Amino acid sequence: MRIILLLLLVGCTSLGPMYGQRCTSQTDLENISASDIERRNRHLQQVESFLASHPVMDRNPITIPIVFHIVYRNGEENISDEQVLSQLAVLNEDFRKLNMEQDDIPFAFRYRATDMALNFVLADTDPNGQVTTGITRTFTEVNNIGSKFLNNRRSICYNDLGGHDAWCPEQYLNIWVGALESGLGQSSFPGLGPLEEDGIRIIPEVVGTVGTVEPPYHLGRTLTHEIGHFFDLYHLWDNCNAEGDGVEDTPPQSSSYLNQCPSDAQFTCETLDMYMNFMNYTDDACMSMFTHGQKDRLWAVLNTSRSSFMNEDNCGLVSNISSSSEVPKVQVFPNPSSDFIYINPINSKIDRLVLIDLHGKVCKKINVQTVNNYALIDVTDFVDGVYYLQISSGTQRWSKKIVVQKTIK
Ligand SMILES: [Zn+2]
Numbered sequence: 001m002r003i004i005l006l007l008l009l010v011g012c013t014s015l016g017p018m019y020g021q022r023c024t025s026q027t028d029l030e031n032i033s034a035s036d037i038e039r040r041n042r043h044l045q046q047v048e049s050f051l052a053s054h055p056v057m058d059r060n061p062i063t064i065p066i067v068f069h070i071v072y073r074n075g076e077e078n079i080s081d082e083q084v085l086s087q088l089a090v091l092n093e094d095f096r097k098l099n100m101e102q103d104d105i106p107f108a109f110r111y112r113a114t115d116m117a118l119n120f121v122l123a124d125t126d127p128n129g130q131v132t133t134g135i136t137r138t139f140t141e142v143n144n145i146g147s148k149f150l151n152n153r154r155s156i157c158y159n160d161l162g163g164h165d166a167w168c169p170e171q172y173l174n175i176w177v178g179a180l181e182s183g184l185g186q187s188s189f190p191g192l193g194p195l196e197e198d199g200i201r202i203i204p205e206v207v208g209t210v211g212t213v214e215p216p217y218h219l220g221r222t223l224t225h226e227i228g229h230f231f232d233l234y235h236l237w238d239n240c241n242a243e244g245d246g247v248e249d250t251p252p253q254s255s256s257y258l259n260q261c262p263s264d265a266q267f268t269c270e271t272l273d274m275y276m277n278f279m280n281y282t283d284d285a286c287m288s289m290f291t292h293g294q295k296d297r298l299w300a301v302l303n304t305s306r307s308s309f310m311n312e313d314n315c316g317l318v319s320n321i322s323s324s325s326e327v328p329k330v331q332v333f334p335n336p337s338s339d340f341i342y343i344n345p346i347n348s349k350i351d352r353l354v355l356i357d358l359h360g361k362v363c364k365k366i367n368v369q370t371v372n373n374y375a376l377i378d379v380t381d382f383v384d385g386v387y388y389l390q391i392s393s394g395t396q397r398w399s400k401k402i403v404v405q406k407t408i409k
Helices: 025-030 034-053 081-094 100-104 221-230 292-302
Strands: 062-072 118-122 135-139 173-177 185-187 200-202 330-333 340-345 352-357 362-367 375-378 385-393 396-404
Touching: 025 185, 025 221, 034 292, 062 081, 062 385, 081 118, 081 221, 173 221, 185 221, 200 221
Parallel strands: 062 118, 062 135, 062 173, 173 200
Antiparallel strands: 185 200, 330 340, 340 375, 352 362, 352 385, 385 396
């Protein structure tokens, strides 16, 4: 990792970012704890095996629910809902190849740019089944909380350390927005770190495209880059090592393009550099694409280490389930479904099932006492997309994701 000295300019009042590196995510890869080595290696083997055995894989677009945990020390860090929503819009453009910079991609690379087939929504249901905005707000007195640890626990990820507990990381992409000591963002890699901290840390000044953002990090690309790491994509530059990022269609490269915005061809390893790839450090305005190879890797991760985003079950971290309470067992099939969904509540303690959409609107309510062994929900009139089945037992609730997809064959 290159070391860059920060120059502190006397009298400079601008918040213009002077960060030595855009993200510190790959630093974690260089310092894997002994306890994580086996888990990380298992993840890598799973991904490689999946890629080798699935040269063509099913990649119908999926939707990932996001929760933003804003942990702030002052009003400026407590960024607005509007700023968060502007970030969401960027993600849904960048990961669907809808960003307007497509025309800026050099001709040599245009055919490598691809739709990653990921959609993102703000979570509308929290882990307890309650309707939510998908944004939590926590005042903290801890400086640079995103970089602070206490007893090896990352402070921003825990209520008792001044941050906010994760929402079930197997169902939600947790994004903590708070101050960092260095860098603009930092992401967990699959197979590394405790589940309670699985997610992304990012500073408020680079979230979205409105509010407190400033050039050159004013177009929301920091989070696009960090989500790439979350799904095990790597930086492109690695001293001209052709296998540096594990992806075949990204050329070898030696420069990170930090604080640069090239407008013409760039060469660092005797080949044309893909400086506009989202996994470089290039200025926001000059990032524009993921490749087919990166998509293959991301989808291999979605089918292995992070498969819970495609087929999640009840979450082990739901806060209102005590260790002695019995998690209800519910069979839901087929899922995804195009017409009817059978719901079989095996546990007789379940007394109510509610199907809601991503906006929190109740689509169906089922009193379990009125059915015999199973409930049948007709979804033929439903719009394609993600829904949540709330499962109630007394005062406790759980949720399960259901996908309605009419194109199933
Ligand atoms: Zn990075």
